[in-house]
Amino acid sequence: MNELNKAHEEYEDFSSYPDSGTESATRTVVVPGEIIASGEDLLPGEGTRRDGNDVIASRFGLAEKVGRVVKIISISGAFVPRRNNVVIGRVSDIVHSGWIIDIDYAQNGFLPLMESPRFINKHEMDQFLAIGDMVSAKVWSVSPKSIDLAMKGKGLGKLEGGFTFRVNPSSVPRVIGREGSMINLIKENTGCNVTIGQNGWVWIKGQDLDNEIKARKAIEFIAEKFHVSGLTEKMEEWFAKNK
Amino acid sequence: MVVFKRLDGRKSEEMRPITAKVGIIPNADGSAMFSFGKTIAIAAVYGPRLLHPQHMQDPQSAVLRVNYDLLSFSVSDRKKPGPSRRSQEISKVTSWALTPALDLKEFPNTVVDVQIYILQADASTRVAGINAASMALAHAGIPMKNLVCAVAIGKLDKELVVDVDKNEEDFKEGEAATDFPIAKLANSNSYTLLQMDGNIQPNVVSKAIALADKACEKIYEVQKKALKEVVESQ
Amino acid sequence: MSSMNTSSLTQEMLVRMFAAGKRFDGRKLLEMRDFTIEYNVSNKAEGSARVKLGKTEVVVGVKMEVAAPYPDSLDKGNLMVSGDLLPLASPRFESGPPKFNAIELPRLVDRMIRESHVIDLHKLIIKEGEKVWTVIIDVYPINDDGNLIDAAGLATIAALMNTYIPNLDEAGRIDHESKSTKKLPLTEGTVPLSFTFFKLGDSLIVDPTREEEEACEGKINWGISNWKGKEHMLHSCQKGLEIPLTREEIEFMMQTLPKLYDDTLKKLKKFLK
Incomplete structure (x- = not known):
């Protein structure tokens, strides 16, 4: 497994996905508002909330109970970026301090100049990444103001060919x-x-x-x-x- | 007791056959079709996505933007393409009907677009549109408290009926026709759309709401089944 | 769904693939996707059809209205084609005033239908010089996965072939209640269809997916029929985008169009009622 896939592993537990090969917990499709399970000891995980004794689905997806944790695996919908996500995006603009990257989300990503693997003259930024170039990068931070990207790491960088x-x-x-x-x-x-x-x-x-x-x-x-x-x-x- | 006879032979509390299907528009993040008899509504959800212009953005939440319209050939007299006053009003009340079900705080500065079109109109189009949109929003993975269910209660002379069709809308006898579209969060006491045109006594309203409650329970089951079928049919 | 267009890397890949005669979905360069046709999309329309061409879906409805003839053509009915790129159908389509593509789509359908004379407008007179039928065709994409125009062409002819002229009441108004059995008069044997060639690099393809369509640099639309069942006849043409076409490419299209037309007509006939 290469570094890139390790990066995926950091924030997602893939052992819970259907491909796991091990005997997986039962999954049922739930719609928002539906009671998934009841019990004081249950812990409402991702995509769920507690209402009295019940754990309720907050979104459509596959509900799964692993130990005491109840959560929802999403099966549809738009991408929402989170820290450490690897994304593939397109350079949509060059500004004085870095590159604007379209990551196919409601907000663009920002790749700071210092993320370049080598020294780049501010006037020659397009020598490294020009508008339209494709990159793979990692989400460094997400705030309502901006989505900052990082590109240092194996498997990350400008995509050449393919x-x-x-x-x-x-x-x-x-x-x-x-x-x-x-x-x-x-x-x-x-x-x-x-x-x-x-x-x-x-x-x-x-x-x-x-x-x-x-x-x-x-x-x-x-x-x-x-x-x-x-x-x-x-x-x-x-x-x-x-x- | 005299049993009220509707023009198409339905009982007062009987809806037309209802059908629903999820995932009908591959391009959309979520999509669904809902029909009451001959009334067919389709809905697509796109987003959360970029909201232009910037001054419309909400730094604390996604904005819900609803567009409802009739296809030009969905009605007997061709509807001129483009928004009318009627469609703009329905778009807005539909947005108000759906918003209480949604939790959009996770997506600041963005927009969730809901596009509703009526392919074939035989009254009750706005409630069919709300039912389709509610499923499409769930399908798009938008966090929701619950699905939204909607039905048009009618009053023909003195008789309350469920799921009004076009012939009933044109009923002229006695106290004539009343159209009372109602939407609610499923399995709750929260009503999110109330519109009414016609003649109805104040003490009849709660009976109308009770009828809507019953109908919405059935609608909810159809919506839920359609959503689950998207996965189970795979 | 994605708002990101086909990338330049993918475009370069497609140039190499097309040059080698390959496509991602395994089709040949001049092969259309399979399509299905359903009728009665709306019982409020006098005729309607839904075409699914791969994942592209278009619905077309025909409405008939009573109107005055145009002063310069008192002896025939009127034809109008309109439509809109509903924002429902693609993340690319926006609400608001129609963009060029939304104007071009119904115009191309209009010219193909009008110039082929498939609708016998002379038979649409209600009262000579005073009252005629207006045929209004509305074209709406439901899902855009490329090549909306050719899908719209198929849906339009399918809808027209299943259009009925409504009955009029004694006052001369349309009676929406009674069922008409009088079909819209069409020219025997003429079935106009639309074929659009797309150019990328030195290759020409037909029926692109959205990814392919976004990558292509040039296109040209042809309206063609088997005129009165006699011979292939071109009725309309529009070259789009900035890339020029060569004489060899134009001749190549003239050689391939008849077969494309015949193959598609054969498939279409399976769905005709």
Whole structure:
């Protein structure tokens, strides 16, 4: 697993995703306002709230109880950035202190000049990143005023060659898989470099067109399956069929 | 007791067949269709996304922006494309009907856009639109206290009826037709849309609300089922 | 859904792919996506159809109104095509005054329908010189995954083929209550369809997805029919965007259009009632 996937791991526990391979807790689809479970000892986690004795869904998704914690895994909706998210974005403007990056959210990201891996003259910023260039970066901080990005770290930086496309952001944890198992399977079977942003944007670069197209197809296949168990096995079959 | 006979043979408390489907517009963050009989509403949700112009932004919350309109061929006499006074008013009351269900504080300075269009109109279009929009918002993953359910209660002469259609809207006998669209947060005592045109005695209103409560319970079950089917059909 | 356009990296990738005759969805460059057609989108329309071309969805409704003829064409009915890019259909579409694309879409449909004379407007006279039928076609995208215009063309002809002229009451007003069995008079054998070629690098493709359409640098729309069932006939054309086309490319399109038309017409016929 490369550094980039480690970065994903820092804030998300992938062991809870359907691909885990282990016997996972039962998941049920819930709608907002629905009672998920009742009991004084339960802890309302992400996407839930407590009302008296009940834990109630605050959003649509898959409800899951692990130990005492009840939470909701989202299965749809727009991307909302959080600290440490890896995102793929596009340089949309250059200002005196850094680059404005469109990260496909309601607010642009800001990449400060000092995040450049080498010294850059303020007048030659487009030599490093020009408008329209694609980057992979990490969300450093989120505030109502700005979303600051960082680009130091393995796997982060300007994207050279290859191509980008988008999947549903809520499918990203599945596409990565537990400890990067799914993405590694795709890399092994196609020989492509793959970077997946939490904002749903994916970058692929391979040796030849056919493998690049196949890697994308594989990722789109996973992204469209909501909560299939044993997805890793299904993907192994898929690759066997799509040789 | 004389049983009131509606033009299409329904009982007073009987809604037309209701159907719902979620995920009908792949481009949208959330989408849904809801129909009462021949009235068909579709809704798409986009966002949270960038709100222009900046002075409309709220630093403490996302802004809900609702647009309701009829497709030009959804009514007998073609509707000229573009917003009318009627559609602007319905857009606004729909926004008021939905807002209490939403928790938009997580998304400051952004907008959540709700687009509602009526494909085929046979009265009760605004309540069909609210039901579709409520499902589309949930589908878009927007944090919500609950779904919103809506129905139009009618009064034909002295008889209260549930889910008014176009023929009933044009009822002329006795105390004539009253249209009383009502929306509420599901399974609650919170009413978020109350509009009324016609003739209704003050002491009849609570009966109308009780009828709406019952109808909304059924509508809620249909909405819930449609949302769950998005995942389970995969 | 995303507000980010197709990236320049993807555009460069598509240039390489098209040059090698490949597309992400496995289609050939000149292959249309599969489509389905449903009727009776609205029972308030005199005719309507929904076309799903891949993930692109367009609905078209036809309304018939009684009107005065235009002074310069007293001997025929009127045709009007309108529509809007509903913000429902794409994160790219915005409310407010129509942008150019929203104006162009119904105009292209209008010219294809009008110039092919598929609607026999001379048969739409109610009272010579005084009262005629106006055919109003409204085009609305429901989901834009590229190539709205060709989907709109399919939906329009499907809707027209299932349009009925409403009955008039004694006062000459439209009677919306009674069911009409009188079909809109169409020219026997003429079925106009729209085909748009898109250019990227040195390649021409048809029926782009939104990703492909955003990457393409040039386009040209053709309205074509099997005129009165006799022979292929072009009725309308509009080159869009700034990239020029070569003579070889134009000739290439003239060679490929008839087959594209025939293949699509064959598929369309499966859905005709």
